[in-house]
Each structure stands twice: as C-alpha cells, then as structure tokens.
Amino acid sequence: MTIQRPKTIVEQVALELRQRISRQTYPPGSRLPSESDLAAELGVSRTTVRTVLARFASEGLIFRKQGDGTYVNERLEEVDGHYGRTWDFSRLIAANGFKPTITTISIEARQITPVESEALQTSSDSDIISMERLFHANGRPVIYTTNIFPVQLFKSTIAALDGTLPIHKMMQLYCVEQIAYVITDINAAIIGKRQQEILRRNDDGPLLALHETFYSRTHLPLTLGHSLYDHKTLKLRLVQPWES
Amino acid sequence: MTIQRPKTIVEQVALELRQRISRQTYPPGSRLPSESDLAAELGVSRTTVRTVLARFASEGLIFRKQGDGTYVNERLEEVDGHYGRTWDFSRLIAANGFKPTITTISIEARQITPVESEALQTSSDSDIISMERLFHANGRPVIYTTNIFPVQLFKSTIAALDGTLPIHKMMQLYCVEQIAYVITDINAAIIGKRQQEILRRNDDGPLLALHETFYSRTHLPLTLGHSLYDHKTLKLRLVQPWES
DNA sequence: TAGTGGTCTAGACCACCCT
DNA sequence: GGGTGGTCTAGACCACTAC
Numbered sequence: 001m002t003i004q005r006p007k008t009i010v011e012q013v014a015l016e017l018r019q020r021i022s023r024q025t026y027p028p029g030s031r032l033p034s035e036s037d038l039a040a041e042l043g044v045s046r047t048t049v050r051t052v053l054a055r056f057a058s059e060g061l062i063f064r065k066q067g068d069g070t071y072v073n074e075r076l077e078e079v080d081g082h083y084g085r086t087w088d089f090s091r092l093i094a095a096n097g098f099k100p101t102i103t104t105i106s107i108e109a110r111q112i113t114p115v116e117s118e119a120l121q122t123s124s125d126s127d128i129i130s131m132e133r134l135f136h137a138n139g140r141p142v143i144y145t146t147n148i149f150p151v152q153l154f155k156s157t158i159a160a161l162d163g164t165l166p167i168h169k170m171m172q173l174y175c176v177e178q179i180a181y182v183i184t185d186i187n188a189a190i191i192g193k194r195q196q197e198i199l200r201r202n203d204d205g206p207l208l209a210l211h212e213t214f215y216s217r218t219h220l221p222l223t224l225g226h227s228l229y230d231h232k233t234l235k236l237r238l239v240q241p242w243e244s
Numbered sequence: 245m246t247i248q249r250p251k252t253i254v255e256q257v258a259l260e261l262r263q264r265i266s267r268q269t270y271p272p273g274s275r276l277p278s279e280s281d282l283a284a285e286l287g288v289s290r291t292t293v294r295t296v297l298a299r300f301a302s303e304g305l306i307f308r309k310q311g312d313g314t315y316v317n318e319r320l321e322e323v324d325g326h327y328g329r330t331w332d333f334s335r336l337i338a339a340n341g342f343k344p345t346i347t348t349i350s351i352e353a354r355q356i357t358p359v360e361s362e363a364l365q366t367s368s369d370s371d372i373i374s375m376e377r378l379f380h381a382n383g384r385p386v387i388y389t390t391n392i393f394p395v396q397l398f399k400s401t402i403a404a405l406d407g408t409l410p411i412h413k414m415m416q417l418y419c420v421e422q423i424a425y426v427i428t429d430i431n432a433a434i435i436g437k438r439q440q441e442i443l444r445r446n447d448d449g450p451l452l453a454l455h456e457t458f459y460s461r462t463h464l465p466l467t468l469g470h471s472l473y474d475h476k477t478l479k480l481r482l483v484q485p486w487e488s
Numbered sequence: 489t490a491g492t493g494g495t496c497t498a499g500a501c502c503a504c505c506c507t
Numbered sequence: 508g509g510g511t512g513g514t515c516t517a518g519a520c521c522a523c524t525a526c
Binding site (some may be wrong): 060065075180182184186187188207208237240 | 304307309317318319331424425426427428429430431432433434449450451452453461463475480481482483484
Binding site (some may be wrong): 252253254288289290291292295309310311312313 | 494495505
C-alpha cells in the first residue's frame with residue numbers, strides 16, 4: 001500500500017478498505033479484522049482507522065457490534081452509493097446498474113425572472129445562463145434537468161461550456177465559486193407534453209420533481225436546479241441510520 | 245423511569261451546544277468560540293468538541309473554515325431537523341412549523357401476502373399485524389401510512405398497542421428487536437378514492453409515496469412502511485453537504 | 489476471561505486566514 | 508505572527524460479547 005493518491009492518511013485508509021470491501025477481500029456479511037489489527041497492519045493509529053470505519057458505518061457499508069466485531073453489510077449492492085453524499089445523477093444511474101450519459105438540449109443566456117431572482121438572492125436585472133440537459137441510463141432518457149447560473153459566476157465565456165459534464169465538474173472548471181452544500185425539495189408532479197416527449201415516456205404517470213439550490217461556503221445561493229426524475233426506471237433511495 | 249439524559253460526554257456537549265445555537269446564544273451567521281476555548285470552558289478535550297462539531301457540520305447546522313473559524317448556518321430554520329437523522333414524520337411536521345398529532349385508523353392481524361413475505365424474508369404462512377395511521381399537521385391530515393409487523397416480533401398482545409406513538413417508540417416498547425437503519429424508496433403516485441378521502445384532498449394531484457424497510461442490527465428486515473405524503477403542505481427536504 | 493468496539497484525553501504538527 | 512481549524516498519534520479506561 002504505497003499509493004499516495006489521496007492526500008490524507010484517513011483518505012488513503014478509506015480508499016484501501018473500500019477496495020477490500022468492494023473486491024470482496026472482506027465479503028458481505030463477513031467480519032473485519034479488529035480495529036487494532038487493522039491499525040497495526042496499515043501502520044496508522046487506531047483513531048485513524050476508527051474515523052474511516054465511522055464514515056463507512058454512517059454510509060451503511062458496515063455495522064459495528066460492541067464486544068463482537070465489525071461486519072460488512074450483507075445488502076451491499078442495495079446500499080452502496082445511495083447514502084450521505086449528494087445525489088450526483090450520474091452516480092445514481094451507475095448505482096442502479098446502468099451506464100450513464102449526458103446530452104445537452106440547450107444552453108442559452110437570458111434575463112432572469114422575478115421568481116429566480118428571489119431564489120438566487122440577486123438583483124432582478126442580471127443575466128443568467130440557462131441549461132437544459134438529459135441524463136440517460138443505457139441510452140434511455142431518465143432525468144430531465146434544467147440549471148440556471150448567474151453570468152457573473154463564470155470565469156470564461158459560455159461558448160466554452162461542456163454540457164456533458166456533471167455539475168460539480170462544471171462549477172470546478174468554469175466558475176469562481178464552489179459548491180458547499182445542496183438543499184433539495186422533493187415533489188411529485190405530472191409533466192407536460194414537451195417534457196413527456198423529451199423523456200420518451202409512453203404512460204402519463206407522475207414523476208418526481210426535484211428542486212435543488214446549490215450554496216457556497218458562505219451560504220450564497222449559486223445555482224438552481226429543477227429535475228424530473230423517472231423513478232420507475234431509476235430507484236431514488238435513501239439509507240438512513242437510526243439514531244440511538 | 246428516571247430519564248438519564250445524555251450518557252456520554254460527547255452527548256452532553258452536543259446537547260449544550262445545540263441549545264446555545266437554538267437559543268441564539270450563538271445566533272445564525274455568528275462565529276463560535278474556537279475549539280480550544282470551547283474545550284477549556286466545558287472542561288473536555290478538544291477532540292471531544294471536534295466530534296460534536298463534526299456532527300453538526302454534517303447536519304448543516306454549522307460551517308467550518310480552516311484558519312478562520314466556525315460559523316452558525318444562516319439558514320438554520322430551513323436546515324434544522326431535515327438532515328442526517330431518519331425521517332421521523334412527527335419531527336418533519338414540527339420542522340415545518342405545525343403541531344403534529346397521530347390517529348389510528350385500524351390495527352388488525354391478518355395473513356401475510358406473498359409480496360410482503362418476500363420483502364420481509366419470512367415464511368409465507370406467518371401472521372402479521374397491519375396498522376393504518378394518519379399524521380396531522382395542525383389537525384389537517386398530511387401523511388397516511390401503513391405499517392406491517394410480523395407477530396413474532398411482539399412481546400405483548402396487540403390489544404395493548406398504542407397507535408399514537410412514533411414508530412421507534414412502539415418498537416422500543418412492544419418489540420423484541422430494535423431498528424438499526426431504514427432504507428426508503430421515494431416514488432410519485434396518484435392515489436385512489438379511499439385514500440383521497442382519508443387525506444381529505446380536494447385536488448387529485450400526485451403525492452409522494454415512500455416505501456420504507458426497517459432493518460435490525462443484524463440486517464433482518466423487521467417492518468415495512470408505505471406512506472403517502474402530502475408534499476404541498478409538508479416540505480420533504482434534504483440537506484446534503486457537498487463532498488470535497 | 490480475553491478480545492472487541494466505545495469513549496476520552498493530551499498533545500503534536502500542519503495548512504490556512506487574517507492583520 | 509498569532510490564531511484558527513485539520514490531521515494524527517499513543518495510550519488509557521470502559522462496556523459489552525463470545526467462549
């Protein structure tokens with residue numbers, strides 16, 4: 001284990017143990033070596049190992065039993081990739097067993113609407129970039145999403161935008177501010193004709209509508225997202241540890 | 245039952261700091277004392293303080309800036325009670341600013357169906373308790389929920405069941421096994437006439453349908469829940485910290 | 489009783505931000 | 508330079524479980 005990929009020791013240990021679990025060196029249901037043994041083997045302190053195991057436990061990857069040991073979750077496949085982290089659509093699609101692709105429907109600059117101006121806490125005469133995109137699972141459209149960004153957020157011109165990137169990649173590459181947290185409101189909605197055609201849906205059942213607001217570290221709303229989510233193809237699943 | 249409030253030092257510190265934040269001793273947007281100062285004042289190690297602050301940060305309650313300080317989230321009201329912890333319906337209703345009440349529609353014993361038997365991984369001829377309940381916000385029905393439990397889970401007879409308790413309280417009081425984690429699938433659904441009447445809804449718009457499976461520490465599915473959630477009255481909101 | 493995870497401490501060094 | 512949070516260590520003691 002000489003890989004220096006991740007910066008911190010905790011991250012290196014996390015990567016190593018995550019691999020051992022996913023490669024079934026520690027298969028589902030099995031007991032991990034004790035914290036002390038792992039610490040000794042990896043040459044780190046027990047505290048460091050515990051930090052990693054605590055994170056895994058909160059993701060539902062493992063379960064710890066005092067006086068007994070630490071066990072790999074038997075339902076790994078159901079749990080992996082669904083907890084804690086932000087809902088990254090590409091990862092969600094992958095977690096459901098499909099190959100994700102992103103296509104851009106449109107990218108355009110336009111005036112902000114009063115509603116959007118309110119939500120973004122910005123002046124009502126500024127311009128925004130509006131971006132319509134489609135996420136596919138094995139080529140089949142499953143998520144239709146619209147994002148808007150204030151123009152002053154961008155480092156470069158919008159001509160250079162690559163709409164096939166995940167949103168956090170785009171922000172990293174093109175924007176002056178980075179995302180710290182997301183607040184998502186979950187709704188159910190009947191969709192219109194145009195959206196139905198875009199998503200190539202035959203039945204007219206309801207879809208999930210996600211309203212996302214992306215915030216900076218300083219609590220400034222950076223971007224808005226509005227996504228229609230085909231829950232029949234793609235499970236929207238949450239793993240929540242029970243509080244003591 | 246003498247309530248031994250928080251057992252551990254971490255819990256005591258967490259309670260104390262949570263109160264200071266919610267009582268606005270540290271108002272939204274303000275900077276907390278440094279970790280060292282807090283540790284000294286409370287008479288605990290810095291590590292203990294950091295454990296608590298890390299938990300708060302993951303809930304979105306505070307934000308930490310290296311080299312600068314720790315700040316209370318300015319959008320406290322929006323965030324509080326929505327992240328990390330399991331979605332306890334009563335708490336969700338309270339977090340939306342309403343007074344929660346629970347009424348029982350029916351509690352009955354019946355045979356398990358093949359689908360339920362599959363989901364609970366139990367034998368197909370066992371009996372279950374089925375419980376229909378209604379959650380109200382300021383007296384208005386907002387969540388209609390059905391839970392089923394295998395009978396062998398219960399310590400006492402079902403006659404003694406108090407259907408107005410939150411599910412974790414019920415499990416604590418009546419059941420031999422306790423809940424360790426929950427997997428929730430989120431769907432959108434059009435509801436039938438009966439359910440529409442129960443929820444006293446005038447429009448026939450779609451609702452959120454939550455499918456919950458409650459697991460024990462040993463990964464045994466204990467209970468199933470199926471809930472219809474009026475997202476127009478009650479925000480279903482998620483705060484997700486962005487991964488580094 | 490031996491071994492496990494759970495809790496907590498005291499202190500070290502670093503990276504970063506401010507002035 | 509001085510203070511802040513970020514990382515990590517080594518070791519103590521406790522509570523619990525399996526044998």
